[in-house]
Amino acid sequence: MFTLKEFVQPKSVEEAYEILISGRNNTVLGGTAFLRMGSKKIGTAVDISKLELNGVKDAGSLIEIGACTALREVETHPLLIDHFDGAVSDSVKNIIGVQFRNIATVGASVFSKYGFSDLLTVLLALDTEVELFKAGRLPLDAFLKSPCEKDILMRLFIKKNGRNVSYQYLRNSASDYPVLNAAVSKLGSQWTVAVGARPQRAAIAMKASEALSNSSNRENPEYYANMAADELRFGTNARGTAQYRHAMCKVLVKRAIMEVLQCR
Amino acid sequence: MQIEINLNGKKVSIKVKKNEMLADTLRAHGVYSIRKGCDTACCGLCTVWVEEKPVLSCAFLSLKAQGKSITTLEGLQEEAEAFAQHLVAEGSEQCGFCSPGFIMTVLAMKRELKNPSDEEIIHYLTGNLCRCTGYLGQLRAIKKYLGVAQHEFCR
Numbered sequence: 531m532f533t534l535k536e537f538v539q540p541k542s543v544e545e546a547y548e549i550l551i552s553g554r555n556n557t558v559l560g561g562t563a564f565l566r567m568g569s570k571k572i573g574t575a576v577d578i579s580k581l582e583l584n585g586v587k588d589a590g591s592l593i594e595i596g597a598c599t600a601l602r603e604v605e606t607h608p609l610l611i612d613h614f615d616g617a618v619s620d621s622v623k624n625i626i627g628v629q630f631r632n633i634a635t636v637g638a639s640v641f642s643k644y645g646f647s648d649l650l651t652v653l654l655a656l657d658t659e660v661e662l663f664k665a666g667r668l669p670l671d672a673f674l675k676s677p678c679e680k681d682i683l684m685r686l687f688i689k690k691n692g693r694n695v696s697y698q699y700l701r702n703s704a705s706d707y708p709v710l711n712a713a714v715s716k717l718g719s720q721w722t723v724a725v726g727a728r729p730q731r732a733a734i735a736m737k738a739s740e741a742l743s744n745s746s747n748r749e750n751p752e753y754y755a756n757m758a759a760d761e762l763r764f765g766t767n768a769r770g771t772a773q774y775r776h777a778m779c780k781v782l783v784k785r786a787i788m789e790v791l792q793c794r
Numbered sequence: 795m796q797i798e799i800n801l802n803g804k805k806v807s808i809k810v811k812k813n814e815m816l817a818d819t820l821r822a823h824g825v826y827s828i829r830k831g832c833d834t835a836c837c838g839l840c841t842v843w844v845e846e847k848p849v850l851s852c853a854f855l856s857l858k859a860q861g862k863s864i865t866t867l868e869g870l871q872e873e874a875e876a877f878a879q880h881l882v883a884e885g886s887e888q889c890g891f892c893s894p895g896f897i898m899t900v901l902a903m904k905r906e907l908k909n910p911s912d913e914e915i916i917h918y919l920t921g922n923l924c925r926c927t928g929y930l931g932q933l934r935a936i937k938k939y940l941g942v943a944q945h946e947f948c949r
Contacts, residue, residue, distance in 0.1 A: 531813065532813055533812075533813050534812050534813050535812070536812075537795070537812055537857045559855070559858075561853075562815075562853060562854065562855040562858065563835055563850070563853040564835075565853075565855070566815060566835065566852070566853055567833075567834060567835065575812075577857070577858060579858065602847075623917070624920075626835065626836050626920075626921055627836070627838055627850075627899075627919075627920045627921010627922065628848060628899070628902075628918055628920075628921055629838055629841050629848045629849050629850045629899065629921045630835060630836070630850055630853070630921055632844075632847045632848060632849045633849050633850060633853055633854055704920055705836070705920045705921065
């Protein structure tokens with residue numbers, strides 16, 4: 531069981547950040563859904579739920595998602611059902627149950643860079659930026675590759691640029707964590723292939739993405755799916771071996787490419 | 795620390811430990827409809843409503859409930875009884891251990907979904923794992939309770 535010494539609900543992000551960096555064991559609280567499953571020793575727990583960082587908004591050329599937005603809101607919000615081929619909404623639908631998704635937040639899923647995340651994979655295939663209090667605004671891919679430092683994730687921004695996207699996953703049973711997931715997107719001739727739950731965090735298959743973008747003939751999606759599987763690293767855990775994930779990656783990426791190809 | 799919540803329409807003040815989860819707080823306060831069936835936040839037995847939304851009380855930090863409205867099965871007796879009659883009529887009443895969480899989810903679904911399909915009902919209930927008397931009997935009872943019994947069953 532986790533422990534915490536102090537609990538604060540700051541009124542401003544500035545105050546929250548000051549408290550966060552004032553102690554090595556101080557931590558921002560998300561929805562607390564995963565917290566109870568660990569044994570973290572927290573100094574001061576900083577609850578940011580009073581900072582008005584919740585909700586999905588249309589911000590002109592972007593869709594803005596606040597860090598405290600619950601996954602259930604991502605699933606049911608009309609803006610996210612209507613944009614991005616519904617893939618952002620679909621990606622969270624199978625995360626445990628409604629009661630869990632009403633607690634778990636977008637900010638915690640993204641900032642924690644969870645390897646098993648469904649949401650991260652689809653966000654990575656889209657044109658997503660994160661806004662951090664200290665580090666500012668940066669592309670999601672850059673954030674995922676950066677070292678973990680104390681900061682407060684405030685918002686996500688996804689470009690509404692008409693990018694087509696397909697999200698695919700493999701689960702042993704409904705509502706379980708994914709064994710593997712993949713998202714493929716296309717904007718004009720530029721393709722992005724992202725694979726997550728490897729079980730490491732989601733990553734872009736750079737070679738496969740580049741090959742798809744440079745090709746004029748995409749009649750053989752299997753070729754690019756194999757390329758993605760071969761360039762990414764996979765690991766073994768209770769849900770599957772690295773070898774199994776490598777094999778399944780080919781299937782999921784192929785399906786995602788075929789689905790995107792059908793979007794006109 | 796002390797928290798003040800609105801529990802089933804009544805303001806109450808409860809002393810909680812800093813790392814205490816709402817399920818434990820409410821049980822200690824005598825709200826015995828709440829049970830815990832797993833240790834991994836996935837069974838749905840501990841479902842209560844926070845601000846009218848169903849949540850896993852075993853995974854909700856009690857301190858975060860400060861000032862919020864909490865509803866448990868004890869606060870929904872009439873509705874629960876009406877639904878229970880449908881469960882009994884379909885022979886799908888359960889032993890009682892996990893029923894409170896299941897019923898809390900069904901009552902929340904009634905408020906949230908309009909004219910749901912079988913697929914939507916099943917999806918909404920994915921987070922309630924213990925369904926010992928059978929999923930089909932329960933689905934029939936839910937559909938009659940929601941007034942959507944004319945919809946076809948899933949194949």
